[in-house]
Amino acid sequence: MLYDALIGPFTEFEFMRRALAAVIALSLAGAPIGVFLMLRRMSLVGDAMAHAILPGAAVGFLLSGLNLFAMTAGGLIAGFTVAILAGVVARSTGLKEDASLATFYLASLALGVTIVSIKGTNIDLLHVLFGNILAMDDQTLLVVAFNATVTLLVLAVIYRPLVIESVDPLFLRTVSRAGGPAHLAFLALVVINLVNGFQALGTLLAVGLMILPAGIARFWSRDLTVMICIAVVAAAVSGYAGLVLSFQTRVPSGPAVILVATVLYVVSVLFGRVGGIVRQLFPGRHLEA
């Protein structure tokens, strides 16, 4: 019974196995990025970037139909352009990063909508907006896995300066020039993972599998390494449970994954060990020292 409900779909159907593999790859790469976005107070930057990618993907779509590579390339180009321009403007002028990014992503979004409406809308564009993780073919899966691998490798390279830049940017500036490049590389990783996510979850929900697990992890640990591990596990569990839910109930897969993550998040907010609401209401007796 339980086997049929929880494991059956994956042994029986190949598209479910592919979807599971994709969601795990997305979790491995996206969740650590989400943790850094959260710790650097850039959670909404991820959201803004998701909008910035949309026109690039749309252009790719219009040029060559529902071609994965064209859409990915378009998304990457649009995302990188916006991320790097915003980063450069913020660093070379006094403008705060969020203000600078807001300007660029709005411009990008407006441009994208213009392009789409000139060429006429298409129902397939819904696929870009909301994704369909159950329609993963081998090629898509490989791209997702490749992007996830690249993300983890680059993250390993920039990990140290990224952490120090998050805690004490001034110190990093006095000992090294790695801060700027690390920040830009990080923005690039955000873009790669958003593009990666939109094939499964769509542009609008892709950021969910990055930010929600990070939010969950924040309530269970004060240690960065542990936080990252919890976020990855939370993302993978949400992905798996979301797929099962979607399979059994006809809830679309992308929203199902994000809804499961949301449930985990609510549980964490309530019962989390670090700053959870219940913990705060019933803290127990104060300690000796």
Added chain:
Amino acid sequence: MAALHFHNVTLGYDRHPAVHHLSGEVAPGALLAVIGPNGAGKSTLLRGIVGILKPLDGSIHLGGLDSRDIAYLPQSAEIDRSFPISVFDFVGTGLWRDAGLFGGIGKAAREKILRSVASVGLNGFENRPIGTLSGGQMQRVLFARVLLQDAALIVLDEPFNAIDSKTTADLLALVKQWQGEGRTVLAALHDMEMVRKHFSQTLVLARGPVAWGPTAEVLTPENLLVAMRMCEAFDDSAAACAADDARSQAA
């Protein structure tokens, strides 16, 4: 060879000078106090030395030192205290020069980190997140990192602000120990008593040098009064500095 050589340096923001036409030398191994009222340009000068701020004019020579041979303790460190990092790891970032991007933190390095945490009196705090520390403890942590940086030139921007007397005494002992080890130490300070007692050299700054030399000769009421007055000279619509023209005519 001087540890630091200022050659007619002007430092400032958006063309407005905060430190005007400073020239002079700091001998290696010197213990120099930089004093002056608020807005005198003390922090600006230190930022210029560390290389965060480029001079508007003139130059600062580091006497063969790399910018990584400088340890800098900023006044209001832009530290994100909520970031989940332990005291051990935070102090450990002081090893950047040796470890860089990938260098391992081996057993010897771990010992070093523990020793410097211990020498600022924070035994047993290694695993605490920095967010749980008090202001004085955080200042001790920052000193531990400076200690670990093992720098030839140490630049401290008002290191004893809002610190109690016990902590101040402990940290001051470290400063003197650094000087004893032949390091050059510059500190922006407000406490004249402390400067008189512990610092051999003093630079009185007020948007430009007022006096510079042995503390006993420099720290006079007259000089301090001059410094107070000079500090109120900011003008939003100031013309380009004429001192440069005068100099080129003389030459």
